[in-house]
Amino acid sequence: MKIAVMGAGAIGSLFGGLLSNSGEDVTLVGRPEHMATINNNGLKIDGVSGEHIIKVKTTSNAGDLDKVDLILLTVKAYDVDKAVREINSIVGTNTLVLCLQNGLGIVEIVSNTIKEKQIIRGTTTNGALFIEPGHIKHTGKGDTIIGRMGGEVDSRLEEIKAVFDKAGFPTTISTTMNEILWNKLLINISINPFGALTNLPNGQLRELFANSMKIVISEAIEVAKNVGIELDLNTAIDKTFTVQFNTKNNRNSMLQDVERKKKTEIDFINGIVVKYGKIVKVPTPLNSLLTSLIHGLEQSYMS
């Protein structure tokens, strides 16, 4: 399969590298220094999938790409808009775009430019860490789920699943992608900003925030209900507490962004609950406060 990875950071390089390693025709699109190092020395991947030095094509300019079968869109959520405009010229009639971002609202952005039937949504629990230019660590094996927002399944999805499975990413095709994304969102909204604002690992959040987390999740479930998604409060609360316990020493990705004084994905996590809430007229005061607090923090270190 001819594949381009748009946004070859940690997770993009991991997928692109192992897909290339298993025989696919992959080109990575990423930052010049990372791409140049891979060109010169190959892409080093170590960690849970063993140690590999992988030869893979690279470019820093999406415009240089040929038409491909699949574009793996792995830029940060807030860069999707820009990335989609950059890849637009190389999206052919048969090209599929697989969006692997955290959060909600991604397909809405992509579909401004790309036809909805060419968009696939995905989510993965594989962990990857950017060690240095040319070097990625696969920190945890996980599951990958792909599907169309409308739930349709066809042979193209099966082909992607086969290619991913072969490369070492066990993949499931889902007909309820929207519900899967909402369920994942409920976990992210009840962990990420709490850790990011307090500088605490996941395991220390529950004792401080159990009540606030329940309200944050309740607000989102009420919003989801009004956009046609039924979710269960108790299941979601059990799930987030289980995830917090199982990852108790982890500093969540939003906290890591704050520590590195980088922009966060808050607008696609708690912020999207606020945005949808306004549309369906469901109040979301706690999600709104958390979103603004993270915006304030970003303002303090980015301006």
Place this chain on the structure above:
Amino acid sequence: MKIAVMGAGAIGSLFGGLLSNSGEDVTLVGRPEHMATINNNGLKIDGVSGEHIIKVKTTSNAGDLDKVDLILLTVKAYDVDKAVREINSIVGTNTLVLCLQNGLGIVEIVSNTIKEKQIIRGTTTNGALFIEPGHIKHTGKGDTIIGRMGGEVDSRLEEIKAVFDKAGFPTTISTTMNEILWNKLLINISINPFGALTNLPNGQLRELFANSMKIVISEAIEVAKNVGIELDLNTAIDKTFTVQFNTKNNRNSMLQDVERKKKTEIDFINGIVVKYGKIVKVPTPLNSLLTSLIHGLEQSYMS
């Protein structure tokens, strides 16, 4: 007047120093290094009230004090409990204790040990900065209000007012101290945690948090109503926005505590709204979230 200042940090040393300078018999009780430097070189006060080197008695042990007419209690809110137990032995039948802390709930703590009729509550907008041991800067002149929680006025309050006025602290006696403290609280709850959590000066908060601030104040006003204090929402919102504008470059005191990795007074600011809210069964979800977020931050740097 025979006066002891219990907790001679910045504001306590300012009051104690200028009261001594105007002829009162003052003893400061504070940290050993600060007290020793004052003993050796006098207390240096500079800033808006001119430059002074003031000879004033000191001790680090409240038990060494003689019985006094007035104890100025200027420890941090969270140290009031401990401080009151330390001064208990030197509180005579005629001793008054004037509590100058930020926030609410102070007199409740003091009255566990001291008779209510001997407790005076005060609030001041004088600004003071601890420069180094032995040296305080008077950063801003302000108003001081004193009164009893029950509203009673007598000659003892008039005497304190006269002594404060003479020392350069223009003072008003109030018969509605509780309402004054609540109104001040509404400003603190809508500024302090927002700045402390985002690392932003007062002037940058309104644009991010106007809605959340309104809810935070509304929750407190509903709690106040249920404990018998009527406050007006629009007045309070105008007031906090005015204060934020007039102090736009200031980093609030809670943010300064966070920057210095010190315990904050959150339990007596947003936390007291939550505490009273539980008692009168008024929900306070935003004040509760802000309180827990500050507790989380404290946990991250104090444990």
